Amino acid sequence: xxxxxxxxxxxxxxxxxxxxxPEDVKKALKRAYNEETSETGKTQLKAILDNIELAEKxxxxxxxxxxxxxxxxxxxxxxxNLDKVEQALINATKRATKEIPLRPNSVDPFTQKNSxxxxxxxxxFIHWEIVPGNTLELTVMTKGGGSENVCVTGMLVPGEGVKxxxxxxxxxxxxxGAQPCPPNILGVAVGGGTDIAITLAKKTLLRPLDxxxxxxxxxxxxxxxxxxxxxxxxxPMGLGGKTTVLGxxxxxxxxxxxxxxxxxAFNCWAAxxxxxxxxxxxxxxxxxxxxxx
Amino acid sequence: xxxxxxxxPISEEEIRKLKVNDVVYVTGTIVTARDQAHRRALExxxxxxxxxxxxEGLAVFHCGPVVSKEENKWVAIAAGPTTSTxxxxxxxEFIKNFKVRVVIGKGGMGRKTxxxxxxxGAIYGAFTGGxxxxxxxxxxxxxxVEWLDLGTPEALWIFEVEDFGPLAxxxxxxxxxxxxxxxxxxxxxxxxxxxKLGLSSx
Numbered sequence: 001x002x003x004x005x006x007x008x009x010x011x012x013x014x015x016x017x018x019x020x021x022p023e024d025v026k027k028a029l030k031r032a033y034n035e036e037t038s039e040t041g042k043t044q045l046k047a048i049l050d051n052i053e054l055a056e057k058x059x060x061x062x063x064x065x066x067x068x069x070x071x072x073x074x075x076x077x078x079x080x081n082l083d084k085v086e087q088a089l090i091n092a093t094k095r096a097t098k099e100i101p102l103r104p105n106s107v108d109p110f111t112q113k114n115s116x117x118x119x120x121x122x123x124x125f126i127h128w129e130i131v132p133g134n135t136l137e138l139t140v141m142t143k144g145g146g147s148e149n150v151c152v153t154g155m156l157v158p159g160e161g162v163k164x165x166x167x168x169x170x171x172x173x174x175x176x177g178a179q180p181c182p183p184n185i186l187g188v189a190v191g192g193g194t195d196i197a198i199t200l201a202k203k204t205l206l207r208p209l210d211x212x213x214x215x216x217x218x219x220x221x222x223x224x225x226x227x228x229x230x231x232x233x234x235x236p237m238g239l240g241g242k243t244t245v246l247g248x249x250x251x252x253x254x255x256x257x258x259x260x261x262x263x264x265a266f267n268c269w270a271a272x273x274x275x276x277x278x279x280x281x282x283x284x285x286x287x288x289x290x291x292x293x
Numbered sequence: 294x295x296x297x298x299x300x301x302p303i304s305e306e307e308i309r310k311l312k313v314n315d316v317v318y319v320t321g322t323i324v325t326a327r328d329q330a331h332r333r334a335l336e337x338x339x340x341x342x343x344x345x346x347x348x349e350g351l352a353v354f355h356c357g358p359v360v361s362k363e364e365n366k367w368v369a370i371a372a373g374p375t376t377s378t379x380x381x382x383x384x385x386e387f388i389k390n391f392k393v394r395v396v397i398g399k400g401g402m403g404r405k406t407x408x409x410x411x412x413x414g415a416i417y418g419a420f421t422g423g424x425x426x427x428x429x430x431x432x433x434x435x436x437x438v439e440w441l442d443l444g445t446p447e448a449l450w451i452f453e454v455e456d457f458g459p460l461a462x463x464x465x466x467x468x469x470x471x472x473x474x475x476x477x478x479x480x481x482x483x484x485x486x487x488x489k490l491g492l493s494s495x
Contacts, residue, residue, distance in 0.1 A: 232486065
């Protein structure tokens with residue numbers, strides 16, 4: 001696989017992600033606007049919808065915080081040049097920062113120096129998954145800082161089981177309040193360890209809002225938590241209303257008998273993601289943004 | 294919920310008319326200031342130095358915009374609000390000393406700021422977080438920039454705006470704070486949610 005193609009696709013994905021919100025997110029926001037009963041909440045949702053439209057019209061990033069850049073690479077074991085994909089993604093990130101443009105959001109935590117091009121140690125971060133076949137599926141998430149600041153992990157009491165998890169999520173949403181730019185999308189995960197839980201929780205944010213967990217019991221729990229957190233009354237932008245969360249996605253890993261690790265990853269309403277599949281003959285299929293270039 | 298269109302400079306009388314949940318659009322001059330600009334402005338005041346712009350009757354905007362220089366002219370590309378709570382430590386003095394009438398941001402502000410707004414006549418207008426293009430399109434002209442040595446996000450950007458909003462009045466000049474009201478209600482609702490989920494409260 002030519003690395004030039006990978007770079008071009010990654011650049012296009014970044015552009016699609018920061019300008020055009022996924023259809024499922026737009027649909028959920030429109031529904032929320034129609035159903036919101038708080039006048040102030042409705043004003044906020046209207047401003048969000050207007051802003052989404054303006055971003056598309058002017059081909060400008062939907063939010064000035066263009067996020068931390070995270071790639072998920074699902075690589076077929078037979079794909080050639082996999083060792084060169086990382087550099088291609090870094091190049092694409094630098095180019096996107098200059099040309100779209102993106103806000104430079106990559107800072108050395110010790111010197112406080114901003115690299116200026118959205119790259120740095122471990123950034124953009126790449127999650128690798130090896131699968132059979134000869135295609136490379138790339139997904140980008142550009143993750144806003146406001147919603148990142150309220151993500152939590154916790155070690156719950158195994159004896160409390162799922163009840164403890166429900167409380168953990170409700171408490172996290174109440175504590176976050178207006179900060180993560182609600183309405184939010186929640187990724188929730190349990191098991192593994194703190195690292196595994198938060199990794200899984202964040203990865204579930206890539207699921208479309210209309211996709212529920214294939215396990216009907218967990219899908220029911222997603223619904224139950226969604227309904228519960230929308231009873232908080234935090235509302236759009238924390239100004240009151242019934243739309244606090246647009247969707248809840250749950251995933252899990254098996255846990256140690258003594259541990260019940262849990263994590264909640266928040267995404268802001270500007271839930272930016274984009275995916276594409278590159279086949280061995282370098283044919284590219286854009287999966288989330290079929291109609292935009 | 295009433296809708297107001299205000300033009301800068303805004304008088305104390307105009308500000309006192311507003312109540313929480315009203316919606317405001319501002320036309321005229323707004324000036325961005327984040328943490329560093331607030332700090333420096335207060336230092337200037339203490340030393341008796343004049344600010345590069347007279348803020349009386351204007352709006353201050355918690356914002357670090359994405360800007361670009363096109364043919365020697367600055368343009369605001371994306372300019373949504375940043376979280377206001379960080380400016381809470383400065384804002385009461387800022388309102389008192391510089392007589393700004395509108396503070397624009399997201400996420401709300403605390404007791405000290407609410408008290409200062411009641412005392413000196415100012416409001417907090419919540420601009421929708423993330424609505425960066427909506428904000429940028431209301432900016433008709435970048436009139437100037439001061440204190441660029443603080444970096445572009447922290448500098449004082451002087452924007453000429455037309456119908457900048459909608460701003461939800463979340464703190465009015467009468468001591469009401471919508472964010473605190475919502476938080477109180479949320480705490481009450483939390484107990485209801487616990488009961489619904491079969492959890493004991495704590």
